Amino acid sequence: MTAVMKGVRILEVAEHTFVPAASALLADWGAEVIKIEHVERGDAMRGLASTGTSPVSGSVHVLLEHSNRHKKSLALDLTTDEGLDIVYQLAATSDVFLTNKLPRVRSKLKIDVADIRAHNPNIIYARGTGQGERGPDADSGSYDFLAFWARAGIAAALMDADDDRIRFPPAPGFGDSIGAMTIAGGLMGALYHRERTGEGTIVDVSLMGVGLWAMGQGIALSLQLDTPWGQPPNGRTGNPLVGTYRTADGRILAFSCLQVTRYWPEICRILGRPELIDDPRFVDHAAISANTGAASDILAAVFAQGTLAQWRERLSGFSGQWAVSQTTLEAAADPQSAGNGFLQDVQTADGTSFQLVAAPVQYNERPAAAGRSPELNEHGDEILQSLGLDWDAILNLKIKGIVA
Template sequence: MPDATAYPMGDEEAGQAPLAGVRIIEIGRFAAGPACATVLADWGADVIKVEPPGGDPARGPGSLERDGAPPVNPRFEVHNRSRRSVVLDLRIDRGRAALDRLLATADVFVTNLSPGALERLELDAATLRERHPRLIVAQISGYDLASPLAGRRSYDHGAYWSYSGAASLFAGPDGEPPQPAGGFGDRAAGSALAGAVAAALFARQRTGTGGHVTTSLAATGMWLMASDAGDLLNGGRAHRAGGRDTAPIPTVNCFRTADARWLWLQVMTPDRDWDRLLDALGAPWLDEDPRFRGGDPARLRANRTALLELLDELFRERPLAEWADRLGARRLVWAPVRGLEEAVADPEVRAGSAVVEFDDEFGVRHVSVNTPCLFDGATPRPPTRAPEAGEDTRAVLAAAGIGEAELAELTEAGAIDAGALDSGSTGPRGAL
């Protein structure tokens, strides 16, 4: 493993983080590859993002101007915080040579560039591992690298949402597929790849050699639908999302309350919880109906339309707060259906680990979504703001042994933007 002091982490806590001392070179676009690197950075890794001239195209849309400070793009921030940025033109031989100097100091190379682009830049796994046998190459593609579609480019709306079948499962009655949330599949694939990177680092401790770990947006989509896909693979049928009366377990369903709110009841084992559910509903008489007696799952499923009609009437009798008390007192599992606006404004969410807040060196407050895994009850590494494109070029290349004379040659060759060198930072941002 490279010397952890070569690129300081910028915070004391990082030394105790699980991936402290691990160096990541990330060449990503938009969300999937960068999302993986954010997870690894939160786990303590030192991440260096290598961007093309002009920066990652994801920087543009959605930026918010801040007085006296660089603009903040919340969507870019969540996928690119807690790292440094180097701008290199990899179309130029000298640019690729400088990148190779960085890769020689790295443990992991994370990318979601297309397989064709990686081959043209001589950054494919086979080529890299020939030059750097201990390097772990972590790659996200649109489609599986072993499939005939390996070379086809895609974003998550395509390979993850459309091609995998996810969109059709959530389509409306007319078959029109809905729009997914932004970066939905990207973050899922990035998180999966981060776990694979951790496993590959563990394996390298035993073998001394690197590896090639991959995932795809299409495979991630299939994994997230594994319950339904598994049924189909074994002769069953998929559960089509959408209609309440299609729920395999009718008591795992949403119901509207007297104050026009919705709650999601999660009685997964109605035969065990039937008496407590009827007590909460104030409807012991439901058990007198032979169609529902004992909460037998097969009976409930066979008569779910009639059951849902009766449950709808009962839930409309009381407001959400009252149902919260009644269901909670009987230890029944449920959750309110909330809008995203309500969820992000919830003080309990802000007090927990889902939202991360910090001030940067300009005094600008950053509020973002945290990565979901904790170590000993906390995120191991305090975050830092997303860097400006290329602002760490001089410091990072100098730490790799590229001095001023060579920086000048790289600039003259067009591999480095002189503006990035002139305006860049002289060291890493600290956690604030």
């Protein structure tokens, strides 16, 4: 894999998933990431015992690993002058300063834009926030379940009419991981801009903004129609080949054949119902649209007569677009996942093996290897020595509790 970020140094003062996962992607692509952690507990993610819906257990903290692979860890007390001075020294040699601290916390810790740029005027300063850097809620904390999922309209758009509560996101860190890709892309753009102009920019990405972007087409249509975006009535889309059907063994087949008249004759033959091709209810686009309910009912009845294995075989030559709705375990074992390196084998420091999803961008046809996350303060001595501190000075900092 081509390490496109090799030579870039990122200084991170952040925890949880949203912002750390961004630098994890850049680390996968070759960047050096120095992660500043709380001097005693480290990143709060290290102590997370539950996602809210599932316990975090086992010998490997895979949530921590997802967001911190390939990084170097320095556990440091930022509330002390000596600790802050170390951050400033590291910032002076870094290309990017990355944080998810709230405005009031950045100001209190003296790591805001002006503080960091006093030691490196051209550094790229990146902030990941819940609701954005401005506005009445700029200084309010948030999580992806709130700012990305609930506030940006995603949860409401997934509700059925008879639901009495919103659904949870499909996975922990769902909006965080999408937002992390956005931060990573923004930083790469900022680095390119500085390379061309010499100007270091401020990069802002919020969970709410990412959620709104993900809902962008639905929001644009909502504004145009003055109607909130929601699920199609009764799950019907107006096109019988855009939707889902259940098999005899309870599995779900998903179809997204937008050109219904192109694929209708072919699917009718595959389903053993060629008479439907010339049925007056389905002879053209207008007729199919007017009789979508009838067409969907016919397809549902036919699909319910065969198992998933049978339909995989029968649909193997279908030229339209379809997929099986898979569980996370099935997605991980999908031949496409293996063939493209979408999952990577990793080992912890003690040799325990596990797997992580690879960075979603590949260079020169090779996936980036997903390395392990650091132990708390694993690289502390190395980083401090790189700043010119001798062992006596480092030991003194340890004794004073400034570094772990």
